Amino acid sequence: MPENKAESKEIVREEVAYEPYTIAMGPQHPATHGVLKLDLELDGETILNCKPTVGFLHRGVEKLAENLSYAQTLPLTDRLDYIASMANNVAYSIAVEKLLGIEVPMRAKYIRTIVMEMARLTGHLLWLATHALDIGAMTVFLYCFRERENLLDMFEEICGARLTTSYTCVGGVRQDVTGHFLEALHAFTDDFPSKIAEYETLIDKNRIWLKRTQGVGIVSAKDAVSLGLTGPTLRGSGVDYDVRKHMPYDAYPYVDFEVPIGSKGDVYDRYRCRMEEMHQSNSIIRQCIEALPTGPIRSPDAPDIVMPYGEQKRVAADATFASGVIKLMKDNEHYIDGDVYVSAEVPKGELGFYFVSDGRGVPYRMHIRSPSYIHIGALPFLCKGQMVADVIAIIGSVDVVLGECDR
Amino acid sequence: MEPLEIANRLKERFPEQVLEVTECRDQVGIIVKKDRIVEMLRWLHDDPSMQLDHLADLCGVDYLGKKDVRFEVVYNLYSIPLRHRIRIRAQVPEDDCQIESVTSIWMGADWHERECFDLFGITFNNHPDMRRVLLPEDWEGYPLRKDYPLDGGGKNWRGYDEVLEKSKRLRKFDFYGQYQDPTKSTGLEEDARK
Numbered sequence: 172m173p174e175n176k177a178e179s180k181e182i183v184r185e186e187v188a189y190e191p192y193t194i195a196m197g198p199q200h201p202a203t204h205g206v207l208k209l210d211l212e213l214d215g216e217t218i219l220n221c222k223p224t225v226g227f228l229h230r231g232v233e234k235l236a237e238n239l240s241y242a243q244t245l246p247l248t249d250r251l252d253y254i255a256s257m258a259n260n261v262a263y264s265i266a267v268e269k270l271l272g273i274e275v276p277m278r279a280k281y282i283r284t285i286v287m288e289m290a291r292l293t294g295h296l297l298w299l300a301t302h303a304l305d306i307g308a309m310t311v312f313l314y315c316f317r318e319r320e321n322l323l324d325m326f327e328e329i330c331g332a333r334l335t336t337s338y339t340c341v342g343g344v345r346q347d348v349t350g351h352f353l354e355a356l357h358a359f360t361d362d363f364p365s366k367i368a369e370y371e372t373l374i375d376k377n378r379i380w381l382k383r384t385q386g387v388g389i390v391s392a393k394d395a396v397s398l399g400l401t402g403p404t405l406r407g408s409g410v411d412y413d414v415r416k417h418m419p420y421d422a423y424p425y426v427d428f429e430v431p432i433g434s435k436g437d438v439y440d441r442y443r444c445r446m447e448e449m450h451q452s453n454s455i456i457r458q459c460i461e462a463l464p465t466g467p468i469r470s471p472d473a474p475d476i477v478m479p480y481g482e483q484k485r486v487a488a489d490a491t492f493a494s495g496v497i498k499l500m501k502d503n504e505h506y507i508d509g510d511v512y513v514s515a516e517v518p519k520g521e522l523g524f525y526f527v528s529d530g531r532g533v534p535y536r537m538h539i540r541s542p543s544y545i546h547i548g549a550l551p552f553l554c555k556g557q558m559v560a561d562v563i564a565i566i567g568s569v570d571v572v573l574g575e576c577d578r
Numbered sequence: 579m580e581p582l583e584i585a586n587r588l589k590e591r592f593p594e595q596v597l598e599v600t601e602c603r604d605q606v607g608i609i610v611k612k613d614r615i616v617e618m619l620r621w622l623h624d625d626p627s628m629q630l631d632h633l634a635d636l637c638g639v640d641y642l643g644k645k646d647v648r649f650e651v652v653y654n655l656y657s658i659p660l661r662h663r664i665r666i667r668a669q670v671p672e673d674d675c676q677i678e679s680v681t682s683i684w685m686g687a688d689w690h691e692r693e694c695f696d697l698f699g700i701t702f703n704n705h706p707d708m709r710r711v712l713l714p715e716d717w718e719g720y721p722l723r724k725d726y727p728l729d730g731g732g733k734n735w736r737g738y739d740e741v742l743e744k745s746k747r748l749r750k751f752d753f754y755g756q757y758q759d760p761t762k763s764t765g766l767e768e769d770a771r772k
Contacts, residue, residue, distance in 0.1 A: 226712040233697075234721055238728055269603055396631050396658065399686025412632070412658045509602030512635060512654045512665065523635050525654065529644070536722075538637040540654075548689030577712060 191219055198227050202305045202563045205573030207547065211559065218562065221554040223547050228577035236537040241267050241341055244537070249335040251541065252575040254297050255518045257290035257326065259575075260339040262515035265420050266524035267341045269513045271506065275421075278466045279343035284422040285356070285459045286329075286338060287515075288452040292363075293322050294518030294570075295445050295452075302442070302567035303374060306383050311373050318366055321359055328352050343469030353460055360457045367449055375446075384439040388553045388565040391436060398549040401542050402520025403444040404569050408436035414516040426458045438568040445570075506530050512540075519543055519570055543576040581606035584628065584664045592618055597669070607665040612651075615668050616678045622655060622664070623683050630655040630664065633680075636690035638698035639667075642724040648672040649700055653680070670700055679705040697722040 197208035206227035212220040232251070236244045248263040249256040261283050268275060275283075300315035323333040329348055330338040338345055374380045390398070395408040405412055413430040415423045431447030433440030508530050514523035520542030527536040546569040553565050582599070585608050589596045595618060598609040610618065622630045635654035642648055649670040656663040670677050679702040680687045691702040692711040699720035702708060710717065714737055719726055734742075 226714070229712045231721060234726075234728065272603060394685070397685045399633055399684065399690075410658060417658075417661055507602070509600070510607060510652075510665075511603050511605050512663075514634065521634065523654070525635055525637060525652065527639055536639045538635065538652075540635040540637075544689060544693075545686055548686065552685065 196562070198224075203566060204301060204571055205576075207566075207571070207573055207576075209550070209562070211554075211562070213559065216558050216560075218554050218557055218559065221551045221562070223550050225544070225547055225573065225576050228573050230578065232578045233537055233539060236534055238533065240532050241271075241534065244534075245340065246335070246337045249337055250574055251539065251578065252294070252517060252519060252522075252543070252572050253334055254572055255290035255294035256334060256336050257286045257338060258294070258515070258517040259522065260337060261287045261290075261421065262513075262517055262522045263524060264339045264341055265515060266511070266513035266526060270509070270511045270526045270528055271341070273342045273470050273472060275343055275470055276467045277422075277464045278347075279468045279470075280421045281459050281463050282344050282348055282468065283339055284426070285348075285456055285463075286326075286336075286344075287421070288455045288459075289322050289325065289356075291452045291518045292449060293319050295449050296322075298445065298518070298567070298570045299370060302564075302570075303380075305563045305567050306380065308374055308377070308380065311370055314366070314370060314373070318363065325352060325356055325359070328355075340469065342472070343467075347468050353463070356456065357460050360453050360460075363453050364450060367446065367453075371446065381439065383560075383564055384442060384568075385437060386435075387438045387561045388557065388568060389435065389437045390549075390553060394552070395436065398552060399545045400520070400549060400569075401545070402516065402518070402570075403441055403448060404520060404546060406430065407433035407441035407444045407568075409434050414514050414521050418514070420513075420515060422459060425462070426455050428455050438564050441568045506532060514540065517542070519572065519575065520546070522575075539578055541575040541578060543571040543573070544578075546571050547576055579627065579660065579662050581662065581664050584622075584662065587627075588618065588622070591621060600667075605663075605665065607652075607667050609650075609667045609669060612668045612670055612677045615666075616680055616682070619653065619655075619666065619680055620683055622666075627660075629657045629660050630662075632656040632658050633684040633687055633690070634663070636680075636687055636694065638670075638694040638700055638722070640698060640722065640724045649675065649698060651677055651694065651700060675699060676701040676703055678703050681705060696720075699723070 191212055191214045193210055193212050195208060195210055197203045198206040203209065208224040210222040210224065211218055232247050235247060245260060245263055248259040251259045296315040296319040300312040303311035326336055327333050329352055330336050330345065390408055392408045392410050395405050396410060401412065409432055411430060411432055416430055428451045431444045431451065433444050506528060508528060510525070510527040512523055512525045514521045521540065522542060523540035525538040525540065526534050529535040549569070550565070553569070554562050557565065585599045585606055588608060592614065595610050595614055596608060597611065600607045600609065622628045632655070633653065634656045637652050639650045639652060640648065641650065647669040649672065651668045651670055653666040654663070655666065668677060677700060679691055681691065688706065689711065691705055692707070692709065694700050695702060695708055696710045696712050697720055709715070714735065716736060
């Protein structure tokens with residue numbers, strides 16, 4: 172009997188062979204921020220390879236744009252980055268204006284800068300909310316949505332929509348801002364820095380937050396440029412590239428702001444960059460409100476559906492409504508042969524539009540350079556050798572939105 | 579450096595490759611042959627006076643019936659340290675619909691080129707992973723070509739038909755009957771067997 176007892180106590184030491192295996196994360200997964208699917212090849216908990224699959228939300232915006240006039244494509248750009256659609260509207264408008272050679276009045280430029288920075292705040296607030304929620308900080312989510320809600324209400328006041336705004340138009344903005352809106356926004360900017368401090372007290376020195384973000388998903392400056400990263404994701408690695416400074420558009424040459432730069436290129440640095448950017452956006456909005464000039468809000472020769480306006484009034488009045496507008500939209504002397512590439516700094520990075528025109532009122536080819544698409548393409552590089560839990564932090568830190576990625 | 583000067587320098591360096599220099603709204607594009615495209619772009623990327631290190635955009639354009647050479651692959655390059663930009667347009671004929679990949683110069687070109695393959699059917703040689711990206715693997719045709727109809731030619735994608743059929747079958751599912759008589763067939767077993 173004692174012998175038997177000794178035998179039963181003996182621990183079986185068998186070699187357990189771990190083989191690499193694959194799991195699919197998504198497309199329905201709360202931490203992938205949309206319909207992103209990642210096929211993760213794992214060795215234990217370490218990622219050997221990561222294959223992103225996108226396209227679940229592909230709507231063919233580029234093909235549609237080839238069959239619509241320039242003004243008609245604008246509402247489609249709302250559906251790219253639906254978190255900050257104002258920024259897409261502005262990016263699209265400046266691209267078309269460059270192609271058609273339209274000069275925008277000063278007041279419209281300032282209003283656009285204001286709404287673009289508001290969009291940056293809404294984008295960054297939603298990013299912070301979901302990024303913190305993914306890592307496990309629930310309270311930040313509620314705090315961020317409190318301020319985001321204020322901004323969305325202000326969007327509603329100036330254009331009637333909270334998310335799909337379509338506020339700007341080719342050659343200006345659709346309608347003027349009201350004094351009430353400006354006052355409310357000014358009061359908001361008074362308050363907002365203290366709100367950012369509130370978020371920072373929750374997570375900035377939080378030990379769990381630091382453990383989850385510092386030294387995770389490191390990308391060097393050289394690799395970041397080679398991968399085509401843009402926006403805060405690139406600046407977290409220490410590369411000074413901001414379209415607002417490099418190719419200023421709208422009222423950015425007239426306002427004073429700094430571009431925050433990180434150094435290590437990890438998740439924490441990208442987080443710090445975005446937090447500093449919110450301070451800068453707040454200051455830009457204030458400067459623009461204080462320096463807002465008076466004057467018209469739309470260029471008189473803009474080929475937009477909001478007609479008639481200025482000199483074109485006569486032409487439109489002579490025709491029946493539909494044919495007159497179509498005539499203005501399609502037979503305008505602005506349309507030339509040629510191609511332009513124009514980009515703008517949206518919350519996610521550099522949103523570029525490449526237009527090829529053949530002299531008609533519709534683009535011959537429109538290509539959207541969407542930052543999210545490039546950032547998802549860089550995920551395999553960022554995730555290699557990391558843990559499964561870090562993938563969540565990395566996806567959050569590159570800040571992707573799938574509507575923009577799939578177009 | 580001024581964009582036109584870059585074009586002239588490129589012309590000096592590769593006189594036989596550069597076909598035409600176009601200008602539109604202060605932006606300069608260089609139309610080139612596709613044979614030595616990697617060599618040219620590597621020179622633009624590495625030369626100390628160029629340093630075009632940021633591949634801002636890569637896309638295809640279909641000039642069906644407008645130009646003799648049907649396709650163009652457009653590279654929008656920008657230099658972050660020197661702050662200048664240039665556009666390279668490589669001509670790709672329809673009967674030889676392939677071009678060398680530039681993933682060895684920019685890692686980020688990977689997904690750009692996959693998208694171009696997906697929507698235009700231009701193959702990139704020496705690309706690490708030449709698959710469709712936005713569309714399903716079994717999609718027929720290349721949607722951004724000019725001869726591809728906007729409505730897809732009235733034909734649905736095969737996967738879409740399958741989903742429709744499945745949803746029709748699921749609609750017939752008798753929840754109440756199943757509750758009353760568990761032995762009753764629901765019609766879904768056939769699906770499971772498949």
